[in-house]
Amino acid sequence: MALTLAQLADQLGAELRGDGSVPVSAVATLEQATASDVSFLANPRYRRFLATTRAAAVILTPSDSGQGPANELVLDDPYRAYGCAVRLLSPPVPVRTGIHPNADVDNGATVHPSAWVDAFCQIGAGARIGAGAQLGPGCIICPGVTIGDDTELVARVTVLAAASVGARTLIHPGVVIGSDGFGLARTEEGWEKIPQVGGVSIGDEVEIGANTTVDRGALGDTVIERGVKIDNQVQIAHNVHIGAHTAIAACVGISGSTSIGRHCMLAGGAGVIGHLRIADNVTVTGMSMVTHSIHQAGVYSAGTPLMHNRQWRRNAVRMKRLDELFRRVKDIKK
Numbered sequence: 001m002a003l004t005l006a007q008l009a010d011q012l013g014a015e016l017r018g019d020g021s022v023p024v025s026a027v028a029t030l031e032q033a034t035a036s037d038v039s040f041l042a043n044p045r046y047r048r049f050l051a052t053t054r055a056a057a058v059i060l061t062p063s064d065s066g067q068g069p070a071n072e073l074v075l076d077d078p079y080r081a082y083g084c085a086v087r088l089l090s091p092p093v094p095v096r097t098g099i100h101p102n103a104d105v106d107n108g109a110t111v112h113p114s115a116w117v118d119a120f121c122q123i124g125a126g127a128r129i130g131a132g133a134q135l136g137p138g139c140i141i142c143p144g145v146t147i148g149d150d151t152e153l154v155a156r157v158t159v160l161a162a163a164s165v166g167a168r169t170l171i172h173p174g175v176v177i178g179s180d181g182f183g184l185a186r187t188e189e190g191w192e193k194i195p196q197v198g199g200v201s202i203g204d205e206v207e208i209g210a211n212t213t214v215d216r217g218a219l220g221d222t223v224i225e226r227g228v229k230i231d232n233q234v235q236i237a238h239n240v241h242i243g244a245h246t247a248i249a250a251c252v253g254i255s256g257s258t259s260i261g262r263h264c265m266l267a268g269g270a271g272v273i274g275h276l277r278i279a280d281n282v283t284v285t286g287m288s289m290v291t292h293s294i295h296q297a298g299v300y301s302a303g304t305p306l307m308h309n310r311q312w313r314r315n316a317v318r319m320k321r322l323d324e325l326f327r328r329v330k331d332i333k334k
Contacts, residue, residue, distance in 0.1 A: 001025065001089055005057050008038065009073050011088055012081045014059065018071025024056050027086050038089075039070075042079035059085065095134055106143075118155075130167065142178070148204065162199030162216060166226070169202060174211040177202070181215040181222075181238025181256060194218060196238060203227070209234065209250070218256075225262070243280065 003011070006020030028037040030046055033055035040059035041047060050058065050068035057071035059078045066072075075081055096116040099105055103117045108125035111117060115133040123129065124143035133147050136155035141147065145159045148167035153159075157171050160178030165171070183194035198217025202224045208214070209232035214222060217239040224236070225244040235253045236242070243262035248254075252266045255274035260266075264278060267286035272278070276290065281297035284290060288302040307315075 001091055002036075003088065005038075005071055005073070008057075008085065008088065012059070012073060012075065012084055014073035014075040014081060016071070017065065017074055018057065022056050022071060024089070026089055027082065028055065030055065030058070038073070038085055040078045040082040040085070042082065095132060108143075109141075112149075136173075145178075160216065162197075162221075163202070164199070165202045166204035166206065168204055169206045169208075171208045172210040172212075172232070175208050175213070177208075177214045178216045179213055181218050183218050183238065183256075198222065198239065200224075203244070206230070212236070215240075215256075231268075237274070249286070 002023045002025040004020060005016055005018065005022045005024060008024060009016040024036060024038045026037050028039055030039045030041065030049035030053040033039040033053055035054060035056055037055050038057045038059065039053060039055035041050060041064055047064060053068055053070055055070045057073055058068060059073045059081045061076060061078060062074055065074050097114050099111060099117045100119040102119040103121040105111060105117060105123045106125040109123045109127040111123065111129040112131040114131045115129045117123065117129065117135045118137040120137055121135050121139045123141045126144045127141045128146045129135065130147055130149035130151065132150040134152040136153055138156040139153045140158045142159060142161045144161055146164040148165055148169060150167055151165055151169040153171045155173040157173065158176045159165065163178040178200045180196040183196055184191040185194055196216050196218050198219050199221045200214055200216050201221045203226035205226055206224055206228045208230045211232055212230055212234040214224065214236045215238040216222060220239060222236065222239055223241045225242060227245040228242050229247045231248060231250040233251050234248055237254060237256040239257045240254050241259040243260055243264065245262055246260055246264040248266045249268040251269045254272045257274050258272050258276045260278045261280035261282060263281050265283045267284060269287040270284045270290065272290040277293040279295050279297055282294050283299045285299065285301040288300065294300060
């Protein structure tokens with residue numbers, strides 16, 4: 001799909017500086033863009049490419065304007081505008097309707113006529129698939145599950161019993177929703193499994209990345225509220241509650257019965273132990289381990305920053321003597 005720069009500027013709410021009649025048909029990076037592409041500058045690390053880019057136009061802030069040869073679309077939030085430009089120039093594939101002949105849909109399931117069920121999907125008795133929902137190939141929807149209107153399961157998504165997924169939600173390949181939580185009791189003979197009989201409740205406009213797992217509650221539901229965004233390979237344990245519009249990056253692990261507030265951000269590789277409470281508007285930086293509840297908004301970090309191995313080994317040896325040093329200083333003060 002092609003738009004002139006004038007049309008694109010109007011759609012983005014940007015100030016056009018340059019020739020509005022120039023057509024663009026795609027979005028590309030500053031380094032790779034050609035004369036039919038629009039590019040963007042959101043990270044100052046890439047500012048050096050402004051002078052040499054071949055893009056037809058660049059989306060940027062007023063402070064970065066005038067540093068290159070390309071036409072400009074000027075506004076305060078280039079990253080968000082870049083996303084809008086991608087949507088405008090790369091419209092989604094039209095939705096399909098109906099049930100593929102190689103899908104297995106139980107007679108007791110309800111599939112809205114405007115929904116699509118692709119090949120090798122299995123839908124159990126009592127499941128309900130909402131209007132406009134799109135189930136890609138190989139999805140498994142167990143008995144009693146509800147999939148909301150206009151929700152897309154890209155491929156090979158498994159939604160197990162006692163789970164509900166809201167409207168306009170996007171779930172990427174390999175996601176498992178409603179698997180058993182890690183509930184075990186230690187006995188003299190070993191480990192005894194505790195039955196997991198709760199469910200999973202996922203709100204509207206949620207996105208869940210590839211190969212993420214969301215465990216069902218032991219009693220009651222695991223809850224993911226409206227607008228939550230979850231990256232790939234995240235583990236969400238039983239009875240976790242995630243507040244609306246929280247974002248969770250890849251490889252985060254959240255242990256059971258933890259409650260995370262609204263508008264939080266958990267960066268990649270962070271870990272949260274169980275039965276904690278995290279307030280609204282909390283940011284946890286990458287690879288941090290959260291070992292206690294957080295009651296106030298703010299940015300929290302843990303862990304050891306990267307350093308040269310020789311320095312790290314010296315510090316590790318000194319760490320072992322930290323308690324001894326503390327006691328000596330305490331004795332000196334006395």
